[in-house]
Amino acid sequence: MSVFSKYGVLLVSFLVWFSSQFVSAQILNKPEAADNPNLPGNSAWTAACASENFNEYFVNFTWTPPPVNPENEFILELSDANGDFSNPTTLTTVDDQNNVFDFDFSFALPETTRGDGYRFRVRSTSPELTSPVSDPYPMYYIGYRDPILISKDRNGEIPSGGQIQVCNGESLALGTHNVDNPENYEYNWYNNGALLSERSSLIEITDPGLYYVEIDYGASCSGSANTLSNTVEVIFVDALNVSISASTSTNICNGETVDLVASVDDPNLFYTWYQDGQAVTARILGLSTYTVDSSTAGFDGQYYVEVQGNNPCIEQSNNVEITDAGTFDVTNDQELNLVLLPGQTRTLSVSSTATNPTYQWYKDGVALTGETNQSLEVTEAGDYYVTMTQGGACSNSQVDSETYVVVTPDSFELLIEYATSYAPCANADVTLNLLQINALFSAQSPIDVTNDLINDFSYQWTLDGNIIVGETSSSLMIVGNTNNGDYELTATLGSFTPISNTLSVELTDNSSFSISSDGTALCFNQTLTVTSDQTLANEVFEWTQNGVPINNTDESITVSEPGIYQLVVESNSCPSISNTIEITPFDDSGVTIDVEEEFLLVEGTSVIVTAEGAETYEWYDESNNLISSEATASISLAGTYLLIASLDNCSVTRTFTAIYRDEFEVPNVITVNGDGINDLWLLPNIYSGNPNVKVTIFDAAGNQIFQQVNYQNNWPESNTQFTKQNMIFYYNIKESGTTVKQGTITVIK
Structure with a gap:
C-alpha cells in the first residue's frame, strides 16, 4: 500500500468519525x-x-x-x-x-x-x-377540455336563436349536456358577465339575462382548457292575470243563458274555452266571451278559459261553476228487484230533493190512472217507475226514477255454507248457516231475495235425511264426531218447499290423549318404552315411526331405534292424533370438563376441576376411590382421574391426567462445540415461548449476562464468549414475578 493510499484511508476514517461526532x-x-x-x-x-x-x-x-x-x-x-x-x-x-x-x-x-x-x-x-x-x-x-353545450333541463336541444322564454310562475333549469360524468367537476356560471355562486352542472334560473358556463380549473388553468359554453338568453314573460266572471246568476233553468267574460279582451290573443277540463271551443283570436245555453244537454259544469299571445306562455283563468236550477235527485226507497208471492202486496216509494214535486206512476211503460202519490201498492208482477215534475221555478224539469222489477218466482233455491273455519277431520265443531235465497224464474236469471224473505220462511235441518229435532233456525252448530254426516236445510213458505245443497261434516273426537316415553335419548344397546295416557282397549289404533305404521296391537311399544313416534286412533271416520315424541341417539358431547386431558399441577397446590352438561357426577382417583359426587372435584395429587356422569339414563366417562410441573426437566449441562447437538440451553415448552416467564442468567461472579421475557431457546447467543472449559452459570426462572425454577448451567467447550 502506498503512503497516499494509507493516509487516504485514514482521512476517510477520520471524516466518518468526525461526521458521527458532530452531525x-x-x-x-x-x-x-x-x-x-x-x-x-x-x-x-x-x-x-x-x-x-x-x-x-x-x-x-x-x-x-x-x-x-x-x-x-x-x-x-x-x-x-x-x-x-x-x-x-x-x-x-x-x-x-x-x-x-x-x-x-x-x-x-x-x-x-x-x-x-x-x-x-x-x-x-x-x-x-x-x-x-x-x-x-x-x-x-383537465379531464374535459372542449366547449360546453348548455340547454334547458340539459335536454340537448340548443334553443332557437339562443333564447328561452319563461312564463310567469314556471321554473327553468339550465345544464350541460355534452360533458361525461358532469358531477366530477365544479363550474363557473355567469349571468350578463357576472360570476354566480352556483357550482354544479345544473342550475335553477330565477332572473333574466345572458347565461353561459365554464368548468372551473382555477385562474391559471381555466383559459387553457377552453370549456366556455354557448350563451342562452333567458326572458321572463309577464303574466296577463286573466280571470272570468258571469254576466248573470250561475244557477239557471232550462232555456236560460249566461255569458262568461274574460277580464282581458284583446283581439291579438287566442282564447280556448273549457268545460270540466274538455275544450268546448277551438283556439280562436279575440274570443273573450263564451255563452252557456241551458237548452244544451249537460250544460252544467266547471268553466275556465286559456289565453295565449305570441309567446309560448298559456294562462288559465279561475273556474266558474254553472249549475242547473231544474236538477233534482230521485231515490228508490226499496231494492230494485222485488219478489211478489201469491197473496202478497208490495209497497213501492221514492224520495226526492225536488221542490213541490208531482208524481205519475207507470207499469210496463203505461201510466197508471190515478196513481199520483209518492208511493204505490202493487199486487202484480211488472216493471214500475215514477215520473216526477218539480213545481215553482224551473217547473218544466222532469226526472224518472229507477225501475222496480217486481217478479213472481217459479221456485226458490237455498244455499248453505260452513259459517266457521272447517276442514274434514280437523275441527271438533262447526257451524252451518243459510247463505242465500234465490228466486228462480223460467225466463230470467235468478234473483237474490235473501234480505226480503229470510224471515218469512220456516226452516228444518236434517242429518242423513233425518229431521234433527228442535233445529228450526237458519243456522246450526254441530259438536262432536258422533254427529258426523250429510246435512241439508229445508225451508217452507206457502206452497214453496225448497231443499238446500248438501254439506258433509266430518269432525274429530273432542277428547284428547297424549303419549310419553321413559326417555328421549338411546344409549348403547338400550331400549325405551312409549305409552299412551289412555287405555286403547276396544280402539282401532296405529303406532307410527316417522309417519310409517309399525304396530297396531300393543298399547305400549318398545323403542330401540331413533325416530319420531306418534299414536293414531280411529274414531267415527276421523283419526285422533297424539303428540309426537322424538327419540334420538344419545349425544355425550354436551358433557365437558374444564381441563385438558393432561394438565400441569404445582406440587403442594390443588386445582378445582368442573364438569357440565350431566345430571349426576362421580369422580374417582387412580386407585378407584370416589373423591366427589358433585359437579366439581379438587385435584391435589398427580395421577390419572376418571369422571362417570349420567344423562338421560346414559353414562358418560371422561379421563384426565394431572402432572407435577417439576417433572419437566431443565437441562444443567450444555456443550458449545458447534456440532449442532446440545449447543443451546433448551427449556421445556412450559417455560420457553411464554410471555409470562422471565429467564435471567448470571456468571460465576454474580453478574447478570442475559435476561429475556418470552424466552426463545436462544442462549448462548452468537456473540457470547466462553474463555475456559467447564464454566458454571446460574439461572433464575420467574413466572408472573414468582421464582419457579433456579439452578446451575455447566458449559463445556
Missing part, C-alpha cells in the same frame, strides 16, 4: 417546483395544468448529510386541495438517490387533482424523517 441528523428541505428538462426553456412551473396530452412535472429536493441508510427511500407526497396531509397521496418513490443531496422528482398529477392550495413534502424511510411542506401551488387535471 446529529440529516435535514430535509422543502421541495420546490422545478424546470421540465424535456421542454424548451429553463424556468420552473408556477401552476400545473395537466391533461391526457401532457402530464409530466418536476420538483427539486435538497437535503444535508450525514448519508441516509442504504435501504432508504425518498417519497414525494401530495396534500389535498387545502394543503392538508391527513391523507396524503404518494406521487413517486425513489431509492437510487441516497448519495445525491440535490435531485429532481418527476411525477404525474392524479386525475382527481383540482384546487389552488396543493403542497408537497418529502419523507425518508431510513431514517424516518419528513421535510417541511412546500409553498402552495394551483394544480388541476
Whole structure:
C-alpha cells in the first residue's frame, strides 16, 4: 500500500468519525417546483395544468448529510386541495438517490387533482424523517377540455336563436349536456358577465339575462382548457292575470243563458274555452266571451278559459261553476228487484230533493190512472217507475226514477255454507248457516231475495235425511264426531218447499290423549318404552315411526331405534292424533370438563376441576376411590382421574391426567462445540415461548449476562464468549414475578 493510499484511508476514517461526532441528523428541505428538462426553456412551473396530452412535472429536493441508510427511500407526497396531509397521496418513490443531496422528482398529477392550495413534502424511510411542506401551488387535471353545450333541463336541444322564454310562475333549469360524468367537476356560471355562486352542472334560473358556463380549473388553468359554453338568453314573460266572471246568476233553468267574460279582451290573443277540463271551443283570436245555453244537454259544469299571445306562455283563468236550477235527485226507497208471492202486496216509494214535486206512476211503460202519490201498492208482477215534475221555478224539469222489477218466482233455491273455519277431520265443531235465497224464474236469471224473505220462511235441518229435532233456525252448530254426516236445510213458505245443497261434516273426537316415553335419548344397546295416557282397549289404533305404521296391537311399544313416534286412533271416520315424541341417539358431547386431558399441577397446590352438561357426577382417583359426587372435584395429587356422569339414563366417562410441573426437566449441562447437538440451553415448552416467564442468567461472579421475557431457546447467543472449559452459570426462572425454577448451567467447550 502506498503512503497516499494509507493516509487516504485514514482521512476517510477520520471524516466518518468526525461526521458521527458532530452531525446529529440529516435535514430535509422543502421541495420546490422545478424546470421540465424535456421542454424548451429553463424556468420552473408556477401552476400545473395537466391533461391526457401532457402530464409530466418536476420538483427539486435538497437535503444535508450525514448519508441516509442504504435501504432508504425518498417519497414525494401530495396534500389535498387545502394543503392538508391527513391523507396524503404518494406521487413517486425513489431509492437510487441516497448519495445525491440535490435531485429532481418527476411525477404525474392524479386525475382527481383540482384546487389552488396543493403542497408537497418529502419523507425518508431510513431514517424516518419528513421535510417541511412546500409553498402552495394551483394544480388541476383537465379531464374535459372542449366547449360546453348548455340547454334547458340539459335536454340537448340548443334553443332557437339562443333564447328561452319563461312564463310567469314556471321554473327553468339550465345544464350541460355534452360533458361525461358532469358531477366530477365544479363550474363557473355567469349571468350578463357576472360570476354566480352556483357550482354544479345544473342550475335553477330565477332572473333574466345572458347565461353561459365554464368548468372551473382555477385562474391559471381555466383559459387553457377552453370549456366556455354557448350563451342562452333567458326572458321572463309577464303574466296577463286573466280571470272570468258571469254576466248573470250561475244557477239557471232550462232555456236560460249566461255569458262568461274574460277580464282581458284583446283581439291579438287566442282564447280556448273549457268545460270540466274538455275544450268546448277551438283556439280562436279575440274570443273573450263564451255563452252557456241551458237548452244544451249537460250544460252544467266547471268553466275556465286559456289565453295565449305570441309567446309560448298559456294562462288559465279561475273556474266558474254553472249549475242547473231544474236538477233534482230521485231515490228508490226499496231494492230494485222485488219478489211478489201469491197473496202478497208490495209497497213501492221514492224520495226526492225536488221542490213541490208531482208524481205519475207507470207499469210496463203505461201510466197508471190515478196513481199520483209518492208511493204505490202493487199486487202484480211488472216493471214500475215514477215520473216526477218539480213545481215553482224551473217547473218544466222532469226526472224518472229507477225501475222496480217486481217478479213472481217459479221456485226458490237455498244455499248453505260452513259459517266457521272447517276442514274434514280437523275441527271438533262447526257451524252451518243459510247463505242465500234465490228466486228462480223460467225466463230470467235468478234473483237474490235473501234480505226480503229470510224471515218469512220456516226452516228444518236434517242429518242423513233425518229431521234433527228442535233445529228450526237458519243456522246450526254441530259438536262432536258422533254427529258426523250429510246435512241439508229445508225451508217452507206457502206452497214453496225448497231443499238446500248438501254439506258433509266430518269432525274429530273432542277428547284428547297424549303419549310419553321413559326417555328421549338411546344409549348403547338400550331400549325405551312409549305409552299412551289412555287405555286403547276396544280402539282401532296405529303406532307410527316417522309417519310409517309399525304396530297396531300393543298399547305400549318398545323403542330401540331413533325416530319420531306418534299414536293414531280411529274414531267415527276421523283419526285422533297424539303428540309426537322424538327419540334420538344419545349425544355425550354436551358433557365437558374444564381441563385438558393432561394438565400441569404445582406440587403442594390443588386445582378445582368442573364438569357440565350431566345430571349426576362421580369422580374417582387412580386407585378407584370416589373423591366427589358433585359437579366439581379438587385435584391435589398427580395421577390419572376418571369422571362417570349420567344423562338421560346414559353414562358418560371422561379421563384426565394431572402432572407435577417439576417433572419437566431443565437441562444443567450444555456443550458449545458447534456440532449442532446440545449447543443451546433448551427449556421445556412450559417455560420457553411464554410471555409470562422471565429467564435471567448470571456468571460465576454474580453478574447478570442475559435476561429475556418470552424466552426463545436462544442462549448462548452468537456473540457470547466462553474463555475456559467447564464454566458454571446460574439461572433464575420467574413466572408472573414468582421464582419457579433456579439452578446451575455447566458449559463445556
